[in-house]
Amino acid sequence: MAPSSAIAPLIEKMARRDAISPAERQALSTLLGPVRTVAAGKMLIEPGDRPSFSTFLVSGLCARFSLTPNGGRQLTEINVPGDFVDLHSMLMRQMDHGVIALADCVIAPAAHDDLRRLTETAAHLTRLLWLETVVDGAIHRQWLVTLGQQNAASRMAHLVCELYCRLEAAGLACDQRFGLPITQADLGDVLGLSQVHVNRVLMELRRQDLLEWKAGQVTIKDWPGLVRLGAFDPTYLRLHRDAV
Structure with a gap:
């Protein structure tokens, strides 16, 4: 796959x-390795x-996760194609969480040295990449709200709208x-629900004729x-044109 396609x-x-x-598109296309x-x-x-x-996630789905002392796992964000799953690692150095493939994935590396050079020569692209990490934080905050304040059906609805x-x-x-x-087990680790509860929620959303989820297609x-x-407001995703 050509870097420009990836x-x-x-x-x-x-x-x-x-x-x-x-020129900025070309600079981005040269960032990725094999x-x-x-x-x-x-x-x-x-x-x-x-x-x-x-x-960088080219295709597939993966998720950030944190482990609890008793061996439990909480998925804290789903990454979709077009995401850097750990752009923040350039500054964090040591990862305080992991990333696991939820489906078969194609990934590509962007060397930290190359990213640093980009930040020194391309101010506008640097701001856009910074915005990527800002939106990451906004997604984490929104997930905290949904986990703490919404019921199971509302959480599921919010996640589907976001994705x-x-x-x-x-x-x-x-x-x-x-x-x-x-x-459905992975979905449960996202939503803080058992697999049985996930199945019940999906059945309820189907009963209300809100969505269908068959063979991996929603x-x-x-x-x-x-x-x-889902009380969904996409403002936190910053998907509108706003000069950076």
Whole structure:
């Protein structure tokens, strides 16, 4: 896969937020190294790792996770194509969380040395990449709110709305349909629910004719209704044009 093709979802998303010049598109396309595949269930990053590069998700789905002292696992954000799963590792040095593939993934590295050079020579791109990390933080905050304040059905509705908006912004979803090839167990680790409870919630959303989820494909049948149920406001995703 050519680097320009691999980076396309990120450029598509960035262009939602501000204009990107041909020179900036070229600079982004030269950031990525050779792609490699990671099978579902495998680690992209282990807690405690000290990576020398940031990992870009070309295709598939992965998730950040933290472990509890009793061996439990909480997924703290789902990454979609067009995301750097650990852009912050350039400054954090040592990872305080891990990243696991929820589906088969294609990833590519962006060397920290190359990212540093970019920050020294391309102020506008630096701000756009900084905005990527700012939105990361906003997603984490929103997930804390949904976990603490919303019931199970509302949490599920909010997650589906968020993922659709993020994938649509990267040019990977349209017409209220998108791929979500993850297990109900993983979905439970995102939403803080048992697998049985996840199944019940999905049945309820189907009963209300809000969505269908079959064979890893989600179809949103009533977008306004799903937005109301999830109390979803996409402002925190910053997907509108606003000079950076």
